[in-house]
Amino acid sequence: MLQTASRVDRNRKLSFAVTPELHEKRKLALKVWNFYDVASVSVTSPKITGSRDIKNVFRSVAYSDSSIKLDRFLSLFNNDFSFLQDYIHDKFWNDLFLELTTSGKAEGDTIVFKDLFEQCHKVMLEQGQVFTPREDGRYNLENLSLSLKYMVQTLCEHKVFLPGFVIKCRHCSSRIRYSIEESKEKFTCKGCSGTNHLRAENPIAYKLNSLVKNNYGSKSAKGIYVPDGNMTAVRTLIHL
Numbered sequence: 724m725l726q727t728a729s730r731v732d733r734n735r736k737l738s739f740a741v742t743p744e745l746h747e748k749r750k751l752a753l754k755v756w757n758f759y760d761v762a763s764v765s766v767t768s769p770k771i772t773g774s775r776d777i778k779n780v781f782r783s784v785a786y787s788d789s790s791i792k793l794d795r796f797l798s799l800f801n802n803d804f805s806f807l808q809d810y811i812h813d814k815f816w817n818d819l820f821l822e823l824t825t826s827g828k829a830e831g832d833t834i835v836f837k838d839l840f841e842q843c844h845k846v847m848l849e850q851g852q853v854f855t856p857r858e859d860g861r862y863n864l865e866n867l868s869l870s871l872k873y874m875v876q877t878l879c880e881h882k883v884f885l886p887g888f889v890i891k892c893r894h895c896s897s898r899i900r901y902s903i904e905e906s907k908e909k910f911t912c913k914g915c916s917g918t919n920h921l922r923a924e925n926p927i928a929y930k931l932n933s934l935v936k937n938n939y940g941s942k943s944a945k946g947i948y949v950p951d952g953n954m955t956a957v958r959t960l961i962h963l
């Protein structure tokens with residue numbers, strides 16, 4: 724690459740204009756394009772030597788909507804496949820994500836810790852895990868609770884779970900989720916605009932990020948759940 728008037732002819736001969744300034748300097752800097760720049764130009768602007776036509780059919784190449792969705796999903800897990808595998812390959816977590824994705828209930832994409840703990844305990848018992856009292860071994864309910872709290876905390880920090888509260892309105896009985904940002908001592912119901920107070924025993928409801936739900940699947944216009952192909956791609960990438 725020359726920062727002066729120059730050209731390369733069909734026979735690949737380089738010619739350039741020597742300006743008085745260039746002559747004064749008595750130096751000529753020649754910069755060779757790096758491979759990736761050459762490859763990029765060859766793909767986006769392929770041109771036959773001597774031809775004036777640029778066949779730029781690939782110039783407007785961009786990620787498809789599904790690819791963007793997959794890219795953002797993977798970034799939730801820091802693009803770390805072993806981290807992702809811990810959840811996707813685990814029966815309890817995978818079933819839970821699927822359940823929160825497909826649930827038809829108004830607040831169906833949320834779960835409180837107590838339910839999460841009970842579901843995990845049930846799955847482990849079904850898989851033959853034996854729990855003992857705390858003093859008799861490490862597989863006890865206290866340790867299960869501690870490790871689940873750690874995993875939920877990790878998922879919250881990565882925005883896979885979004886903490887908030889599901890409040891039942893005392894005026895219209897609607898059960899509506901409020902994010903942490905929306906949570907105050909007093910709530911204005913999103914349905915009837917009535918005022919509610921946060922109840923002391925209200926547990927945190929963890930909402931599954933819509934990005935995770937959309938990569939698992941979505942409902943068609945007829946209301947039928949359709950699995951998303953991205954999850955097949957994710958499982959293949961984990962396997963590789």
Ligand SMILES: [Zn+2]
Pocket residue numbers: 892893894895896897912913914915916917
């Ligand atoms: Zn209400």
